[in-house]
Amino acid sequence: MALESFSPMTVSVVYEDQVCRDNAIEMCDRVLSHHWEDIDVECNWWKFMYLWHPHICQEAADFTARADLVIFSVHGETELSLVVRKWIQSWVSKRTGRPGALISLVGVNPERRHGVSPVGNQLRELATQAGMDFFLHEFDTGKDSPAFYGQDMASRAEVITPLLEEILTHRETASRWGINE
Numbered sequence: 466m467a468l469e470s471f472s473p474m475t476v477s478v479v480y481e482d483q484v485c486r487d488n489a490i491e492m493c494d495r496v497l498s499h500h501w502e503d504i505d506v507e508c509n510w511w512k513f514m515y516l517w518h519p520h521i522c523q524e525a526a527d528f529t530a531r532a533d534l535v536i537f538s539v540h541g542e543t544e545l546s547l548v549v550r551k552w553i554q555s556w557v558s559k560r561t562g563r564p565g566a567l568i569s570l571v572g573v574n575p576e577r578r579h580g581v582s583p584v585g586n587q588l589r590e591l592a593t594q595a596g597m598d599f600f601l602h603e604f605d606t607g608k609d610s611p612a613f614y615g616q617d618m619a620s621r622a623e624v625i626t627p628l629l630e631e632i633l634t635h636r637e638t639a640s641r642w643g644i645n646e
Contacts, residue, residue, distance in 0.1 A: 473505035477525070477532040479549075481513050485538035488570055488604050492536070516552045526552060530559035534566050535597070540606060541571040541582030550587075557595045567592040567599050572606035 478493070480486040489510075497506065511525040529535055539545070545553070569588040585601055592599035 471505065473507040474534065475528070475532040476506060476508040476534045476536065477529040478508060478510045478536045478538065479513070479525075479529070480510065480538040481540055484606060485540065485570070485572060486510070486512070488572065489536055489538035492538075492568075492570060492602070513546065513549055517548050522552055522555070526556040526559070530556040531563070532565060534568065536568045536570065537588055538570040539572065539584050539588075541573045541584050541603070544583045545587050553591055557591065560595050560597075562596055565595070565597045567595070567597045569599070569601045571601065571603050573603050574606050 476493070478489050480489050493508070497504070509525070509528050511521070511529075515521045516525060567588065569585060569592075571582050571585050571588075573582060582603075585603075589599050589601070
């Protein structure tokens with residue numbers, strides 16, 4: 466009697482930072498915990514900041530091109546970087562009609578939500594271009610979002626407090642100067 470052999474389900478997880486990685490881990494654990502005995506899974510994890518490296522970029526593109534499931538876990542406040550967009554183009558054309566799904570985990574700050582995020586739209590277009598099914602899930606980043614901190618810093622940088630005003634307008638000059646004075 467011949468034993469049937471099955472290829473493992475391949476999953477490529479691409480994430481922006483620690484917050485996004487943790488969210489992707491949580492989602493994978495929830496989904497796979499119900500089926501881990503039934504499915505052999507090969508999963509690779511790729512952090513955005515390493516995709517600039519030619520060897521890692523190529524390895525990630527090759528694996529993702531043949532993956533059954535691609536998971537992007539990103540912050541929704543900005544668009545994908547040029548490096549990530551170039552990396553995406555390097556593997557999308559290699560899929561050659563291969564079935565698959567793209568899951569977009571988009572971190573949003575509920576206080577700053579303004580409809581569909583730019584990155585969510587980019588990933589939806591990517592899935593269409595690659596001929597993949599698309600699923601979108603938003604998760605709350607709250608104050609953990611780097612974009613939240615950036616926007617918060619920008620708004621605080623424009624505020625002139627009384628102490629800052631005093632420092633900026635203080636005109637006292639030193640009576641003497643020099644290294645030995």
